[in-house]
Amino acid sequence: MVAADLDVTVDLARALLREQHPDLADRPLRLVANGWDNVMLRLGDDLALRLPRRELGAQLMHNEHRVLPLLAPRLPVAVPDPVRVGAPSPVLGYPWPWGVVRWADGVCAADVPATERTPWAEHLARVFVALHRPAPDDAPENVFRGVPVAVRDASFQDWLPLLPAGVHERARALWADALAAPAFDGVPVWLHGDPHPANLVADAGRLSAVIDFGDVTSGDPASDLGMAWLTFDAAGRERFRAVVDAQARDGHGWDDGTWRRAKGWAVLFAAICFAYPDTHPVMVGVGEHAVGQLFGPG
Helix, strand or coil: CCCCECCCCHHHHHHHHHHHCHHHCCCCEEEEEECCCEEEEEECCCEEEEEECEHHHHHHHHHHHHHHHHHHHHCCCECCCEEEEECCECCCCECCCEEEEECCCCEEHHHCCHHHCHHHHHHHHHHHHHHCCECCCCCCCCCCCCCCHHHHHHHHHHHHHHCCHHHHHHHHHHHHHHHHCCCCCCCCEEECCCCCHHHEEEECCEEEEECCCCCCEEECCHHHHCHHHHHCCHHHHHHHHHHHHHHHCCCCCCCHHHHHHHHHHHHHHHHHCCCCCCCCHHHHHHHHHHHHHHHCCC
Protein backbone atom coordinates (compact mmCIF):
# COMPACT_ATOMS: atom_id res chain seq x y z
CA MET A 1 0.00 0.00 0.00
CA VAL A 2 1.29 3.47 -0.92
CA ALA A 3 1.47 6.13 1.77
CA ALA A 4 -0.93 9.03 1.39
CA ASP A 5 2.02 11.42 1.02
CA LEU A 6 5.54 10.56 -0.03
CA ASP A 7 8.76 12.27 0.99
CA VAL A 8 10.18 13.14 -2.43
CA THR A 9 13.89 13.77 -1.90
CA VAL A 10 16.75 14.80 -4.15
CA ASP A 11 18.14 11.27 -3.80
CA LEU A 12 14.87 9.72 -4.98
CA ALA A 13 14.63 12.13 -7.91
CA ARG A 14 18.19 11.38 -8.99
CA ALA A 15 17.54 7.64 -8.73
CA LEU A 16 14.49 8.00 -10.98
CA LEU A 17 16.58 9.89 -13.51
CA ARG A 18 19.30 7.24 -13.46
CA GLU A 19 16.69 4.55 -13.98
CA GLN A 20 14.69 6.21 -16.76
CA HIS A 21 16.61 9.20 -18.18
CA PRO A 22 20.27 8.45 -17.45
CA ASP A 23 21.53 11.16 -19.82
CA LEU A 24 20.12 13.74 -17.39
CA ALA A 25 21.11 12.04 -14.15
CA ASP A 26 24.46 13.78 -13.62
CA ARG A 27 23.12 17.31 -13.90
CA PRO A 28 23.02 19.49 -10.75
CA LEU A 29 19.74 18.87 -8.93
CA ARG A 30 18.22 20.88 -6.08
CA LEU A 31 14.84 21.18 -4.40
CA VAL A 32 13.10 24.49 -5.15
CA ALA A 33 9.47 23.94 -4.09
CA ASN A 34 7.64 21.40 -1.96
CA GLY A 35 3.97 22.00 -2.65
CA TRP A 36 0.77 20.40 -1.44
CA ASP A 37 0.52 18.08 -4.46
CA ASN A 38 3.90 18.18 -6.20
CA VAL A 39 7.60 18.68 -5.56
CA MET A 40 9.74 20.69 -7.98
CA LEU A 41 13.49 20.34 -8.38
CA ARG A 42 15.72 22.38 -10.66
CA LEU A 43 17.70 20.20 -13.05
CA GLY A 44 20.74 21.99 -14.40
CA ASP A 45 20.18 25.47 -15.79
CA ASP A 46 17.28 24.89 -18.17
CA LEU A 47 15.12 22.02 -16.88
CA ALA A 48 13.07 21.08 -13.82
CA LEU A 49 11.52 17.92 -12.41
CA ARG A 50 7.94 17.81 -11.17
CA LEU A 51 7.07 14.80 -9.06
CA PRO A 52 3.73 14.15 -7.37
CA ARG A 53 3.89 13.56 -3.65
CA ARG A 54 0.33 12.22 -3.32
CA GLU A 55 -2.33 10.53 -5.43
CA LEU A 56 -4.25 13.70 -6.26
CA GLY A 57 -1.07 15.31 -7.54
CA ALA A 58 -0.54 12.32 -9.81
CA GLN A 59 -3.95 12.80 -11.40
CA LEU A 60 -3.29 16.51 -11.88
CA MET A 61 0.05 15.73 -13.53
CA HIS A 62 -1.66 13.21 -15.79
CA ASN A 63 -3.96 16.03 -16.92
CA GLU A 64 -0.97 18.24 -17.71
CA HIS A 65 0.86 15.53 -19.64
CA ARG A 66 -2.24 14.84 -21.69
CA VAL A 67 -3.35 18.38 -22.44
CA LEU A 68 -0.33 20.71 -22.46
CA PRO A 69 1.24 19.34 -25.65
CA LEU A 70 -2.03 20.36 -27.34
CA LEU A 71 -2.35 23.77 -25.71
CA ALA A 72 1.27 24.95 -25.49
CA PRO A 73 1.69 25.83 -29.19
CA ARG A 74 -1.24 28.24 -29.10
CA LEU A 75 -0.33 30.08 -25.88
CA PRO A 76 1.90 33.20 -26.01
CA VAL A 77 3.80 32.29 -22.83
CA ALA A 78 5.92 29.45 -21.46
CA VAL A 79 3.96 26.60 -19.86
CA PRO A 80 5.20 23.36 -18.25
CA ASP A 81 4.58 21.04 -21.19
CA PRO A 82 6.68 17.91 -20.63
CA VAL A 83 10.09 17.58 -22.26
CA ARG A 84 10.36 14.04 -20.90
CA VAL A 85 7.83 11.84 -19.14
CA GLY A 86 8.74 9.58 -16.25
CA ALA A 87 6.95 6.38 -15.26
CA PRO A 88 6.17 4.81 -11.88
CA SER A 89 9.08 2.82 -10.48
CA PRO A 90 8.25 -0.33 -8.51
CA VAL A 91 11.95 -0.84 -7.80
CA LEU A 92 12.31 2.58 -6.16
CA GLY A 93 8.88 2.51 -4.54
CA TYR A 94 7.63 5.51 -6.50
CA PRO A 95 4.08 4.84 -7.76
CA TRP A 96 3.20 7.75 -10.04
CA PRO A 97 4.09 9.35 -13.37
CA TRP A 98 6.35 12.39 -13.23
CA GLY A 99 7.82 14.82 -15.68
CA VAL A 100 10.75 16.87 -16.86
CA VAL A 101 9.80 20.40 -17.95
CA ARG A 102 11.63 23.51 -19.10
CA TRP A 103 12.78 25.83 -16.33
CA ALA A 104 11.21 29.31 -16.37
CA ASP A 105 13.39 32.09 -14.98
CA GLY A 106 11.70 34.42 -12.54
CA VAL A 107 9.89 34.48 -9.22
CA CYS A 108 6.42 33.58 -8.03
CA ALA A 109 4.18 36.50 -9.04
CA ALA A 110 2.52 36.34 -5.62
CA ASP A 111 5.82 37.64 -4.21
CA VAL A 112 5.82 40.64 -6.53
CA PRO A 113 3.92 43.81 -5.50
CA ALA A 114 0.65 44.18 -7.41
CA THR A 115 1.79 47.47 -8.93
CA GLU A 116 4.70 45.61 -10.56
CA ARG A 117 2.30 43.11 -12.15
CA THR A 118 0.40 45.81 -14.04
CA PRO A 119 2.93 46.03 -16.93
CA TRP A 120 2.14 42.45 -17.96
CA ALA A 121 -1.64 42.55 -17.44
CA GLU A 122 -2.26 42.72 -21.21
CA HIS A 123 0.11 39.81 -21.80
CA LEU A 124 -1.78 37.60 -19.34
CA ALA A 125 -5.06 38.67 -20.94
CA ARG A 126 -3.75 37.55 -24.33
CA VAL A 127 -2.87 34.18 -22.79
CA PHE A 128 -6.47 33.74 -21.68
CA VAL A 129 -7.84 34.95 -25.00
CA ALA A 130 -5.74 32.28 -26.72
CA LEU A 131 -6.67 29.62 -24.16
CA HIS A 132 -10.42 30.26 -23.93
CA ARG A 133 -11.37 28.52 -27.15
CA PRO A 134 -13.83 25.63 -27.59
CA ALA A 135 -12.67 22.46 -25.88
CA PRO A 136 -13.39 18.89 -26.98
CA ASP A 137 -15.91 16.71 -25.22
CA ASP A 138 -13.13 14.62 -23.69
CA ALA A 139 -11.41 17.53 -21.92
CA PRO A 140 -10.54 16.64 -18.30
CA GLU A 141 -13.50 16.92 -15.97
CA ASN A 142 -13.30 19.18 -12.93
CA VAL A 143 -16.37 19.55 -10.73
CA PHE A 144 -14.86 22.57 -8.94
CA ARG A 145 -13.94 24.82 -11.89
CA GLY A 146 -15.85 26.11 -14.90
CA VAL A 147 -19.17 24.94 -13.50
CA PRO A 148 -22.25 27.16 -13.00
CA VAL A 149 -21.84 29.47 -10.02
CA ALA A 150 -24.89 27.90 -8.37
CA VAL A 151 -23.08 24.57 -8.20
CA ARG A 152 -20.56 26.17 -5.82
CA ASP A 153 -23.15 27.83 -3.58
CA ALA A 154 -22.80 25.31 -0.75
CA SER A 155 -19.02 25.63 -0.95
CA PHE A 156 -19.28 29.41 -0.77
CA GLN A 157 -21.38 29.18 2.38
CA ASP A 158 -18.79 26.85 3.91
CA TRP A 159 -15.79 29.03 3.02
CA LEU A 160 -17.40 32.42 3.78
CA PRO A 161 -16.46 32.41 7.50
CA LEU A 162 -12.78 32.41 6.52
CA LEU A 163 -13.11 35.92 5.10
CA PRO A 164 -12.62 38.86 7.50
CA ALA A 165 -15.86 39.31 9.44
CA GLY A 166 -16.23 42.91 8.32
CA VAL A 167 -16.75 41.93 4.68
CA HIS A 168 -19.20 39.03 5.09
CA GLU A 169 -22.28 41.06 4.19
CA ARG A 170 -20.67 42.54 1.10
CA ALA A 171 -19.31 39.13 0.13
CA ARG A 172 -22.80 37.68 0.26
CA ALA A 173 -24.05 40.53 -1.92
CA LEU A 174 -21.34 39.95 -4.54
CA TRP A 175 -22.05 36.24 -4.52
CA ALA A 176 -25.80 36.86 -4.88
CA ASP A 177 -25.10 39.10 -7.88
CA ALA A 178 -22.99 36.35 -9.46
CA LEU A 179 -25.84 33.87 -8.91
CA ALA A 180 -28.27 36.32 -10.52
CA ALA A 181 -26.06 36.95 -13.56
CA PRO A 182 -27.02 35.25 -16.84
CA ALA A 183 -25.66 31.73 -16.94
CA PHE A 184 -22.94 30.82 -19.40
CA ASP A 185 -24.68 29.28 -22.41
CA GLY A 186 -21.80 29.04 -24.87
CA VAL A 187 -19.64 26.15 -25.98
CA PRO A 188 -17.38 25.02 -23.09
CA VAL A 189 -13.92 26.50 -23.50
CA TRP A 190 -10.51 25.39 -22.30
CA LEU A 191 -9.72 26.65 -18.78
CA HIS A 192 -6.50 26.76 -16.80
CA GLY A 193 -8.54 26.03 -13.69
CA ASP A 194 -6.31 27.61 -11.04
CA PRO A 195 -4.62 30.77 -12.40
CA HIS A 196 -3.90 32.62 -9.15
CA PRO A 197 -0.66 34.63 -8.86
CA ALA A 198 1.19 31.79 -7.14
CA ASN A 199 0.84 29.93 -10.45
CA LEU A 200 2.33 32.78 -12.46
CA VAL A 201 6.04 33.45 -12.89
CA ALA A 202 7.29 37.02 -13.26
CA ASP A 203 10.76 38.02 -14.39
CA ALA A 204 12.14 41.55 -14.61
CA GLY A 205 8.79 43.22 -15.17
CA ARG A 206 7.39 40.64 -17.58
CA LEU A 207 5.23 37.53 -17.41
CA SER A 208 7.66 34.63 -17.77
CA ALA A 209 5.39 31.57 -17.45
CA VAL A 210 1.98 30.25 -16.47
CA ILE A 211 2.38 27.03 -14.52
CA ASP A 212 0.42 24.29 -12.75
CA PHE A 213 -2.25 23.31 -15.26
CA GLY A 214 -3.29 20.32 -13.17
CA ASP A 215 -6.84 21.65 -12.78
CA VAL A 216 -7.18 22.16 -16.55
CA THR A 217 -10.76 21.58 -17.67
CA SER A 218 -13.49 23.12 -19.81
CA GLY A 219 -16.54 25.25 -19.08
CA ASP A 220 -17.42 28.83 -18.17
CA PRO A 221 -14.43 31.20 -18.59
CA ALA A 222 -15.64 33.25 -15.62
CA SER A 223 -13.89 30.92 -13.19
CA ASP A 224 -10.53 31.74 -14.80
CA LEU A 225 -11.25 35.45 -15.13
CA GLY A 226 -11.93 35.75 -11.40
CA MET A 227 -8.16 35.74 -10.98
CA ALA A 228 -8.12 39.40 -12.05
CA TRP A 229 -9.03 40.47 -8.50
CA LEU A 230 -6.49 38.08 -6.96
CA THR A 231 -3.67 39.22 -9.22
CA PHE A 232 -4.02 42.89 -10.12
CA ASP A 233 -4.89 46.25 -8.64
CA ALA A 234 -7.52 48.47 -10.28
CA ALA A 235 -5.09 49.71 -12.95
CA GLY A 236 -3.98 46.20 -13.81
CA ARG A 237 -7.55 44.90 -13.98
CA GLU A 238 -8.52 47.74 -16.30
CA ARG A 239 -5.71 46.85 -18.69
CA PHE A 240 -6.45 43.13 -18.38
CA ARG A 241 -10.17 43.53 -19.07
CA ALA A 242 -9.61 45.94 -21.98
CA VAL A 243 -7.78 43.21 -23.90
CA VAL A 244 -10.39 40.55 -23.08
CA ASP A 245 -13.29 42.87 -23.91
CA ALA A 246 -11.69 43.81 -27.23
CA GLN A 247 -12.18 40.19 -28.22
CA ALA A 248 -15.91 40.56 -27.56
CA ARG A 249 -16.11 42.92 -30.49
CA ASP A 250 -14.65 40.13 -32.60
CA GLY A 251 -17.14 37.60 -31.30
CA HIS A 252 -14.65 35.82 -29.04
CA GLY A 253 -14.98 37.73 -25.77
CA TRP A 254 -17.38 37.79 -22.91
CA ASP A 255 -20.30 39.97 -21.80
CA ASP A 256 -21.00 41.80 -18.54
CA GLY A 257 -22.63 38.69 -17.11
CA THR A 258 -19.31 36.90 -17.45
CA TRP A 259 -17.58 39.54 -15.34
CA ARG A 260 -20.33 39.43 -12.70
CA ARG A 261 -19.84 35.68 -12.41
CA ALA A 262 -16.07 36.18 -12.43
CA LYS A 263 -16.33 38.52 -9.46
CA GLY A 264 -18.32 35.86 -7.63
CA TRP A 265 -15.57 33.33 -8.35
CA ALA A 266 -13.05 35.86 -7.03
CA VAL A 267 -14.93 36.08 -3.72
CA LEU A 268 -14.98 32.29 -3.44
CA PHE A 269 -11.28 31.97 -4.28
CA ALA A 270 -10.39 34.77 -1.85
CA ALA A 271 -12.05 32.87 1.00
CA ILE A 272 -10.30 29.62 0.10
CA CYS A 273 -6.95 31.41 0.20
CA PHE A 274 -7.28 31.67 4.00
CA ALA A 275 -7.92 27.94 4.50
CA TYR A 276 -4.35 26.70 5.07
CA PRO A 277 -2.30 29.48 6.66
CA ASP A 278 0.34 27.15 8.08
CA THR A 279 1.07 25.16 4.92
CA HIS A 280 0.27 27.86 2.33
CA PRO A 281 1.09 31.27 3.83
CA VAL A 282 1.66 32.73 0.36
CA MET A 283 -2.00 32.13 -0.42
CA VAL A 284 -3.03 34.11 2.66
CA GLY A 285 -1.31 37.10 1.12
CA VAL A 286 -3.15 36.46 -2.15
CA GLY A 287 -6.43 36.37 -0.24
CA GLU A 288 -5.67 39.59 1.64
CA HIS A 289 -4.92 41.34 -1.66
CA ALA A 290 -8.16 40.05 -3.18
CA VAL A 291 -10.21 41.20 -0.20
CA GLY A 292 -8.73 44.67 -0.56
CA GLN A 293 -9.56 44.76 -4.26
CA LEU A 294 -13.08 43.38 -3.89
CA PHE A 295 -14.18 45.38 -0.88
CA GLY A 296 -11.76 48.27 -0.48
CA PRO A 297 -11.05 51.37 -2.54
CA GLY A 298 -10.53 50.55 -6.23
